[in-house]
Amino acid sequence: MTRPTIIVHMSMSINGNITGPYGSVVEGEALKQAYESKHEYFDSKAMILGRKTIEEAFTATEMPELPSHPQIYSREEDYIADSDYNHYMVSLDPSGKAAWTSNYTTFRERPEMHVVEVVSETVSDAYLEHLRNLGISYIFGGENHQLDLKLVLEKLYRYFNLETVVLAGGGSINWSFFEQGLVDEVSVVIVPAVDDHYGRPQLFNNSHEDSDIKPQGFKIKHLEQLDGDIIWIHYSK
Ligand SMILES: NC(=O)c1ccc[n+]([C@@H]2O[C@H](COP(=O)([O-])OP(=O)(O)OC[C@H]3O[C@@H](n4cnc5c(N)ncnc54)[C@H](OP(=O)(O)O)[C@@H]3O)[C@@H](O)[C@H]2O)c1
Secondary structure (H helix, E strand, C coil): CCCCEEEEEEEEECCCECCCHHHHHCCCCHHHHHHHHHHHHHCCCEEEEEHHHHHHHCCCCCCCCCCCCCCCCCCCCCECCCCCCCCEEEEECCCCCCCCCCCEECCCCCCCEEEEEEECCCCCHHHHHHHHHHCCEEEECCCCCCCCHHHHHHHHHHHHCCCEEEECCCHHHHHHHHHCCCCCEEEEEEECCCCCCCCCCECCCCCCCCCCCCCCCCEEEEEEEEHHHEEEEEEEC
């Protein structure tokens, strides 16, 4: 079965921080411009984000009231809402925590993106009905919390015809894709700063002990110095 190419595209400090104030060392809009211009280069119609990043940047802070008497929805059937959008925000949210209030979202000057929730079979019927009421698509990515990300990618290809998808963090979701052998390319916009990393997720953030993961090598496809002493490195296999 075919799946889209996965490109991890992130900004980070020299020491691999992806959160915190490292971007403040660069003047004006240089970081945003660097990140956005390289995102455009990939010509991807979809971005995948982890639940924590989604909640930090895209959803309401509190869950809207969920239907009190939902129907029972089959876990065998994904739900693809009718919509005219052709760009997608894919939210990896196994338990159904993201407090969406609309079936599309925006980011900077990019086209509006239809929301696609990736959930596990343990999600509540009330949450599924909430998504349906809003016209948000959802797909099942596995029986439980540890989603089968290959299956998720195959479904994204099948339903939305996606050939290239940008995986844009955070660190734990990036790690999950790496762990399952699904990272094809890595694009990093490196800010010339070293910053405190205590307690912060890194570019690929494995937060549990796991001894069996082998390193994977990449080759440089592009290497550019951009405004503000920012470096862009694009690796592929
Ligand atoms: N610098 C950049 O370019 C950039 C880009 C994006 C984000 N960020 C930053 O990254 C930070 C968040 O990163 P993070 O690593 O803490 O969180 P994250 O990757 O955004 O989200 C982690 C959550 O995703 C779900 N998840 C992760 N792996 C999974 C798997 N294999 N199967 C199913 N669900 C999985 C889990 O949700 P549940 O807990 O609900 O199970 C997990 O807690 C934010 O502060 C954000 O600002 C930076």
